[in-house]
Amino acid sequence: MSILVLISGSGSNLQALIDAKLPIKHVVSSSPTAYGLERAQKAGIPTSVHSLQTYYGDLPKTAKGERKAARSQFNKDLSTKVLELKPSLVVCAGWMLILAPSFLDPLAKANVSIINLHPALPGAFPGINAIDRAWEAGQKGELSKGGVMIHYVIAAVDEGKPLVVKEIDLRKDETLDEYTARVHQIEHIAIVEGTRKALEAATN
Numbered sequence: 001m002s003i004l005v006l007i008s009g010s011g012s013n014l015q016a017l018i019d020a021k022l023p024i025k026h027v028v029s030s031s032p033t034a035y036g037l038e039r040a041q042k043a044g045i046p047t048s049v050h051s052l053q054t055y056y057g058d059l060p061k062t063a064k065g066e067r068k069a070a071r072s073q074f075n076k077d078l079s080t081k082v083l084e085l086k087p088s089l090v091v092c093a094g095w096m097l098i099l100a101p102s103f104l105d106p107l108a109k110a111n112v113s114i115i116n117l118h119p120a121l122p123g124a125f126p127g128i129n130a131i132d133r134a135w136e137a138g139q140k141g142e143l144s145k146g147g148v149m150i151h152y153v154i155a156a157v158d159e160g161k162p163l164v165v166k167e168i169d170l171r172k173d174e175t176l177d178e179y180t181a182r183v184h185q186i187e188h189i190a191i192v193e194g195t196r197k198a199l200e201a202a203t204n
């Protein structure tokens with residue numbers, strides 16, 4: 001049993017997985033400057049970088065067709081790299097790119113599940129900046145609960161079946177930084193719990 005972790009940034013959730021002694025086989029970062037790469041290397045975990053910018057090269061943003069093709073190849077090549085490493089499970093721990101069917105389909109065919117950490121409750125604030133959006137809704141009195149979930153990854157972003165859901169109360173007298181710090185604390189618990197659950201499901 002082993003997991004492959006996808007990251008894009010600081011890697012504090014990767015660090016939670018490392019500290020919990022989960023069987024991490026490899027870490028792939030979408031960014032060559034992600035601090036999470038240093039965390040993995042310090043823990044003796046092999047790493048690699050798979051950068052979308054490398055596939056885009058000098059293509060201008062107006063070259064929509066060529067960029068779409070490049071992004072599909074990025075996803076296909078990522079699936080090849082991942083499947084060559086034969087993980088039991090892929091964990092998106094702050095992976096900040098939407099995964100295309102050219103990645104999802106080969107993994108589904110190989111029965112390799114993918115899970116993701118998302119800092120919101122099921123059905124709320126899909127996509128990026130979910131922490132800020134939840135906090136703002138709380139400040140406006142529109143929402144009393146934020147949260148964190150670990151969910152299976154499907155093509156529809158952040159709509160896969162939840163594995164772990166943890167609610168967090170939204171407080172009017174709390175700054176964004178204070179709320180964010182609480183969310184991160186819960187994330188680090190949820191990602192270990194969710195990864196253990198998904199690993200168990202993958203082996204049964």
Ligand SMILES: Nc1nc2c(c(=O)[nH]1)N[C@@H](CN(C=O)c1ccc(C(=O)N[C@@H](CCC(=O)O)C(=O)O)cc1)CN2
Nearest residue numbers: 096097098099116117118127128153154155156157158
């Ligand atoms: N097909 C799926 N891909 C991903 C999922 C998913 O559920 N299905 N979860 C995400 C993680 N994530 C939220 O939890 C997320 C990350 C990034 C984005 C996004 O819009 N990315 C943009 C780039 C954003 C930017 O850099 O400013 C993009 O990919 O073009 C949405 C959701 C992981 N992938």
Ligand SMILES: NCC(=O)N[C@@H]1O[C@H](COP(=O)([O-])[O-])[C@@H](O)[C@H]1O
Nearest residue numbers: 009010011012013014093094119127
């Ligand atoms: N939609 C996904 C998303 O927004 N994920 C966010 O990326 C961060 C990664 O932090 P890390 O690199 O320190 O683990 C996490 O805090 C999580 O909220």
